[in-house]
Amino acid sequence: METASASEDVLDSPRQTRSPRRVQDNLTIVLFLLPALVLFLTFVVYPILQSLYYSLFNWKGFGPAVDFVALDNFKRILTDRIFMKAVGNGLLIVVLSLTLQLPLSLALALMVGRDLPGRAFFRTIFFMPYVFSEVITAIMWLILYNPDPERGFINAVLILIPGVKPQPWLGSPAQVMGCLFVVLTWKYFGLHMLLYMAGLQNIPQEIEEAARIDGANRGQLIRYITLPLLSSTIRTSVYLSVLGSLQVFALVWIMTLGGPVNASEVMATYMYRFGFVRFWLGYGSAVAIVMLLISLAFSLTYQRLVRQPDYLSGI
């Protein structure tokens, strides 16, 4: 813009900096940004700022918010054992995703590789659960997890092993998070595998060939060539996975309602319970603000700490 206006200045008389072209361009910029900006300000930015205000009130949704309680809502959230349980469960999902789900997706992507016959078929099948809604996924698995081995397929298979008893699954506080994690993995491993497959496709084949000629075996190839070159995809996948863990709602709400005895509570179900079921709008706003701060803090730290220069620019 600076250079463009400078050259125009040279050509035109010094006073005529506002050429019709510039005016037209500026008009285009404003009109083109307007729809997105208006929607974004009205339905994303403004609501958050407003909730920041409401979070300071004890407001049950009837009439205007008048009962100012300062930071009491926040104090109560951060000392609530159930909220802490929800945060803990969120962290558990993050840890399990990063240690089991993503490595599994990566291993499957490496297995399919660049040119395994049937590659497209496997991708189509593995990615399919991603397009089912969480509601459908939840109901499917609810039927499978039925604790009665006469009714629930998982227990029916399990008791075929001699000496193994049917398990309560979703009914057990100790097992419920593991069960939910299996469902989350079923639904989302295909997405991560897809990302890794696309990342693998972007690695120049010549580099792998050169390493192979230099005598690298398959393990060394993966350790020293493939993984480092895949690092930007891995970072993205980790980021998506963590942000996704913060948003788990429908699956948990439909399968367990956060139970038994809050054993599978996550932050989104906590917010829904207090904000919408009990209709404590002030308290619900405060929960939303806490969740937003967690999301924001994670995004900013992650971008600052983990984003390092790519090994090869342009990949």
Added chain:
Amino acid sequence: MVTTYLHRSSIWRKNLPRFFQYLILSLFVLIVFVPIVMLVFGALKTRGEFMTRPYTPPIPPRWENYAKILGMPSFWIMLRNSLVVMLATTTGVVFACSLAAFVFARMEFRGKGLAFNFLTLGLMFPLTIAIMPVYLVIRQIGLTNNLWGVIVVQIAFQLSGNILILRGFFMAIPVELQDAAYIDGCSAFDFFWRILLPLARPALSAVAALAMVASWNELLVPLVMIDKDKLWTLPLGTMQFQGQYGQDLALVAAFVTLSAVPAIIFYLFAERQIVSGLTAGALKG
């Protein structure tokens, strides 16, 4: 003898890992299919059959459950509501995002970086987290129990990601084309409308496919904003149906499979677009 033995062992060494690869991959194919197949099996049984032997193949298949669901006016109303919301949301997303992405990819102005960072801030505020604040605003402007309320919120929360994706696609279109068009007297709008958009059709369909999937499956916005059952979308209706008919699991299974059919058909046709949208978003983001 010796040579054939060696030859055979090298075939083994070459093919054995491949055999295990296929074995493991097939195992995962099986795992993906088990819940789906069980659901379809269940839907094709009577209520009694579902209770007594829920996971055997449905022989003979009973089509009554499907007939019953398809005979419910409420199912078709939900289907229509979901279609309306999905089409309007997708149109809105493609419209607003392509305009904004064009400005960020191809025009220069003061504060461009700031504006871009601001608009993509939404990536850090996912809809699930912001649902309470958004609900309060929708309530204030009287858009609860209105599909437009669902639509505008879904559009607003899909802006950031899709602007990012489209900007990447638009930046990949050669600058020379733009220079040539400007020299020939095109305005920025002409260039956008006549040259860039037609060239970017694959990108637009990728974004549209992503928006469709996201909107079609979204539960939370209609759940908190819609009370009237005449306005339920399919995910919300499916959830309510499961709550209401939870005892008749065969019927629930039929409802769920029918509500999954549009998604599966769409996936089989638009897999390429969905995949290219997701990978573009992830690799550029």
